[in-house]
Amino acid sequence: METKSRRQKRKESLLAKNQKKHQSWLQDQKSQRMKRKSGDFKLKKENKIKNSQSQFFKENDIVQRVSELKSEKDHEVNKSKMVKGKKGLKRTSRTKFEEYLEMEMPNSDMLAQEDLELERKLTKKLKVKGGKLRGDDDGLNILFEDVPSALESWNKEVLDEGFSDEEAVDPFSSKKRKKKKSVEQAFEDDMTGDSTSEASELKEHAETALEEISAKAPSRKRRRKRKSLPQGQEDDMAGETALGVSQLSESHDAEVALDEASAKAPAMEGNVKYVAPHLRSCARNESEEQTQMRRRVRGLLNRLSESNVESITGEMATIFRSVSRSVSSQIISEEVLASCYNGPRGNEQHAAVFAAFVAGMASLVGMDFSAKLMALLAKIFEEEYLKEDNLSLRNLTLLLSYLCIFGVCSSDLIYDFLIMLSKRLTEIDVSTILTVLQCCGMKIRGDDPATMKNFILSVQNRVNELKTSSGDGQAKINGKRMEFMLETICDIKNNKKKPKEDTVQHTRIKKWLQKLRVEDILIRGLKWSKLLDPDKKGQWWLSGDMASATDNIEEVASRIDKEALEAQKMLELAAAQRMNTDARRAIFCVIMSGEDYIDALEKLLRLDLPGKQDRDIMRVLVECCLQEKVFNKYYTVLAAKLCEHDKNHKFTLQFCLWDHLKELDSMPLIRSMHLAKFMAEMVASFTLSLAVLKTVEWSNPQMLSPKRIMHFRMLFEAIFEYPDKLIWNMFTRIAVTPELETLRQGMAFFIKEYVVKSTKKVNNKFKVAKKALSNIEGVLM
Template structure:
């Protein structure tokens, strides 16, 4: 009887396990459906807990059964003191120093534990087959054993089980299979975990922010956040630079240039421009032309010191890359320098000095660089200064002869294909056989845009390559404190400053004596009188940028300075010619100025009148003015021709007749083709015949040439 009751009890346990399996399958499907719906949260109680509550109406009886099954299960598993007995698989070491609550919390936070599927109640008389069937469901590969004391109360055990189940919310659907669900037994592997490796955590990596390249880290540490933002914006604008938008981007860059200090903006923009040119892939002429046009536009908008500092930095980078023998970078920099000359930023003097420096070494890199320059702007620099081109060719020839006279290595250099091609190119340029490059439509448009910006005003003359790479920085006027850096003697610097101040004071006193009664006139007077040559004075006069009609004072002050000289100086006529060629308004101002002086001839001193006659003769001979300027003179009225007037115009025509016949023919032909000047022609012929030829027979032959030219109605020039 007792045996039957035990069999019935074991059958009830098996039946309960089968029912549990079907219930669990249903619960797993429901959990999957719940997870597929967004926005829904899991209920506070699991299906397994609800099942326990439904199937256990008598909690006290079930608690006793649970305690008994737990005791028997611990006996089967050989659990002693909360630790598993049998073979040491290393799991106990992992749980040393942790209480039950801590173990549960860690398993809940990291989601690394799996719940046990079913708590099976096993009694002493349960068959061995059933025990093996239950033990097959216990996975030991990746699970962590949850230790619960044998004598723990049922409520506490259920509470801990509830927390474990809630911590495994994300993995519940795939891990809720019970021991009865597993079709095949899982293999249990022994894993050896060293104590030191199991307890040591991996160090956290330090994340200091955005990655910065090694060669930019020093500059990034020194720059402020505002400068870094500006550099990033400038780099973005330069990356978008092209032939179609060079005008707009140059305007934006000029606005950005003025937003911060001049030195900072100049440094950042020049560095980024040169970095865009010499770094990266092989640059073409189009890329270099766009950046050269940008530099020319920026120099026209913000000042020529911008282009000077850029070329100084370009020379420094070129010398550094030359030492590295980086042919790609050297070609890109050479193209940029050539197009800076083409667009009028630097003169041909800089290019010739650069070429002569290369020709003195004439290595393979030098030959390649010379070829790049000659192919890009060879014909332009030949037209600018043929004499300098001749000197460069002589320098190349001398160096080639030296290499031929040297050892076999020199002969190998001479016989190279690149050297032969360079010599052929030089010969073609010398003999004018090489055709100059025709400007593309984009280059024509860029040059017109630069002409509107008056790019000719920012041309740096007299700048040499040797001056750019001078380590002492002598003559680099764009550097602040240049005088102090050029000399170490403080007394010499002070004496130079005192001397310049004294000269400036004397110049202002002289301007006051010459009745230069306005600030504009005094400035013009000082510029004209202190100019090294007519080009220097011309450039300084343009940089005065006089407002309104004050630019008319330039010609008036110039003529006054010429008439005040004790000896006639052609410096003033050459400067006046240059000004009239630059702006036709100066030509009109000069005509009115001469007419005003004609009215003062009767009271004018003889020396002053003689300088005025020679000045007019020079201006007419250079074809800056025409003899039509004499149309205001009354040649037919004897009362108007006073002795001083006769003397003045006699000196004028005698000075004109000193020129060759060709020039005389062309001067008088200019007034022969205009019908409105018939009265002038008759008056000039009568005056020369009566007052010039009669007193000076030497000019008779010149007068015949002039007379024929006055009748040259067709206007044929010699």
């Protein structure tokens, strides 16, 4: 064990000594504070007791003097009844008792009034109710328990003098009438004969003194009680002369009970029983936090306009992240839809602003927000449809149309909605279809013309059914609204209706949404029936709010196992194809597991690869195409869409093809054939031009090896399979540029020597290409 040095021991002893000194100083300070507090409270208590005792002694002295004077008068009256009776009747001078009352009673009344006023001020400042301090119990009520008020001291001493409990509790109440009656009875019993005049005078003086005290003291309490009463009870109380302290104490107790109940209310909210997420829609009791959030959301939406939609969307996204996603999505969706369908007739500008807000929120917080909002929109639409509220239906339809315009939902949802309406084709349905077609009819026609054709056929079939039905159906067909809808459908079908030009504000909103990459939150394959599905099957955005069904657990587990097995196989295949980095393996799995080119494109764009790793997308795609046993156009379409989305992919593809052209001598024939067809497809789709062949040395016979000749023969034969018009346009693209003269000459020489001589069928195609190469003006067919 290590021995401490002398210096360390001295240091430790010094620290212990200082700590003891500090503790003793703290105890001394604490004891001094307690002494000061106890001294202050004792002083206050003594002053209050002295004041209350002085007040009572003065009043008690008056009562004793009154009784002494009465006894003296009675004695004198008994001595000389007959002599002084007549003098008493004719007396005009004041007695000593009257002079004493005039001298003493105002002073005692003033003292009582001052004490009551002081106590009222103290109770108001300290917020005392029911003898206890309001607010949190900090132990001060225990100190005040032994300090009596003026009223309590009055009650105690009056009880000692022999009054009843009721009289002591309520000295100024209407029960004082009993006291006056007892005084009157005493006067009547004691006074006899001709002494009735003096007795009546004495009784009158006592009554006036007591009435002055009772009228002055409780006047403020009587006014306060009248204010708290209803109008009817206030009229009933107008006739009463005084207010009882017992009634005041009851009202104080009721107020204290109410205050305690309101103070316990927030504490009760914290102990609310847990409710499962899928049952929270049934229990609509919101907490204080949710109520405040709803109020903030409503305030922001009331200020929403085209000029501040960006800033308000940012603030709303901050509010959205402050609480759980399910609660915030529900509150914001409800307030957005309430602002749209509740109220006056909404215009397209109003709907466009709210749709842009929804698109911005979905871009900032996730696609599930917009999906939940559309599900709630469909539910409210069906409810308002049953009420036949045309105004609400029009507002909701405008919002849905602009959600499609701003890229929140696809045209598939709008088509499904229109076909559902066309099957009923009532007057409300016709009005709704007109609203959709006028707002976004040309856009959905451009997105999917085939589905537009199906919708038109559905409307025509329904109209024919109405024609063959009774006269009521004929009246519906001949309506002006129906005629206008059919004319609008014909104009859209024949492409006669001009699409609406975007205003300056809409253009600015669309640019803002493009910065937020709104194309990433487009929900495809969504149907109106899926939004209204009561079983909530397929509604992926409700995964956290739905109770898991126990009957399909095995099915879900087997599907997860199957997907995991497929993912493992895909990774093994990626390793076999020399995908040696995580980025390349991820790209390979996305391309090979995509349902179609749209699904693969969306997943590739969501990878969000850092730095220059996005260049691997095009290299992996070309490699997958060349590895196939049979040429697949899926890769060419996906490559064209990627180049259309970002020009960087186009440059990467060009460099990738040049690298593969350098390896033609060592490349297997099947890969060379796939590469030739891939390049022909890229040139035919105008993703690339024939200028990609400018690195080939056509004039050097030594560079044209048999494998190279075979590859370029397959390339030009694939190009000559396209129509003449397309061939003309492909070769015209390189005819305009003067720097590509050597390419044009070498290409014409190669086609003439190696392609036309071997296959005479392409002679006519070669003539078209030769003319296009000399088309300096660049006129396209």
